[in-house]
Amino acid sequence: MAVSKDDIKVKGMTVGKVLFTEEQIIERATELGRQITEDYAGKQLIVLGMIKGAVLWMSELVKHIDLDVKLDFIAASSYGSSTTSSGVVKVKKDVEMDLYKKDVLIVEDIVDTGTTLAFMQKYLAERGPSSVKICSMLDKPSRRTENGARVDYTGFQVEDLFVIGYGLDYDEKFRNLPYVSYLEPEDVDKL
Ligand code: IMP
Numbered sequence: 336m337a338v339s340k341d342d343i344k345v346k347g348m349t350v351g352k353v354l355f356t357e358e359q360i361i362e363r364a365t366e367l368g369r370q371i372t373e374d375y376a377g378k379q380l381i382v383l384g385m386i387k388g389a390v391l392w393m394s395e396l397v398k399h400i401d402l403d404v405k406l407d408f409i410a411a412s413s414y415g416s417s418t419t420s421s422g423v424v425k426v427k428k429d430v431e432m433d434l435y436k437k438d439v440l441i442v443e444d445i446v447d448t449g450t451t452l453a454f455m456q457k458y459l460a461e462r463g464p465s466s467v468k469i470c471s472m473l474d475k476p477s478r479r480t481e482n483g484a485r486v487d488y489t490g491f492q493v494e495d496l497f498v499i500g501y502g503l504d505y506d507e508k509f510r511n512l513p514y515v516s517y518l519e520p521e522d523v524d525k526l
């Protein structure tokens with residue numbers, strides 16, 4: 336999808352270039368969905384989406400997982416309205432399904448420091464699942480901390496940019512962009 340840099344301006348912020356188009360994201364979701372189908376062959380899978388950011392990516396991914404799949408959602412927060420992590424993770428909406436002896440695949444928009452998902456893996460482990468793995472649309476490996484979670488299925492790796500779109504927000508804006516873009520670093524400095 337061709338998008339001009341000038342298409343979106345919010346509060347004086349110009350959205351950067353398109354990093355991943357909708358077509359690229361759908362293609363990658365298709366590939367990973369097929370791989371997950373092979374890896375979990377013969378098993379039931381609970382696909383657990385992290386609200387809100389993972390919703391767009393999850394909807395593409397699950398169409399390509401050809402298994403006995405159930406969907407659930409969990410909401411956690413580690414970021415407030417700024418672009419830096421608070422380091423404190425809170426569960427705002429809990430899982431509804433029984434995870435005991437189930438294979439769980441957490442679906443996330445982006446893994447940055449890995450703090451949120453490291454917390455989530457421990458939190459879910461208390462429910463006694465058979466396995467808990469992670470599928471993230473984006474991964475910023477350069478930002479991972481020592482105790483940060485590692486990603487089992489990665490859509491794309493990104494540099495240390497503040498990315499937006501396809502579920503990712505800045506202050507609840509830009510989630511509906513049908514591509515992944517980023518805020519220009521000089522604009523992020525002003526936030
Ligand atoms: P972590 O705990 O540092 O791995 O942060 C994970 C969460 O922070 C993600 O689920 C996102 O909600 C948010 N986040 C991290 N990096 C970005 C970004 O570049 N853009 C938008 N949200 C981000």
Ligand code: MG
Nearest residue numbers: 385388444445
């Ligand atoms: Mg998130």
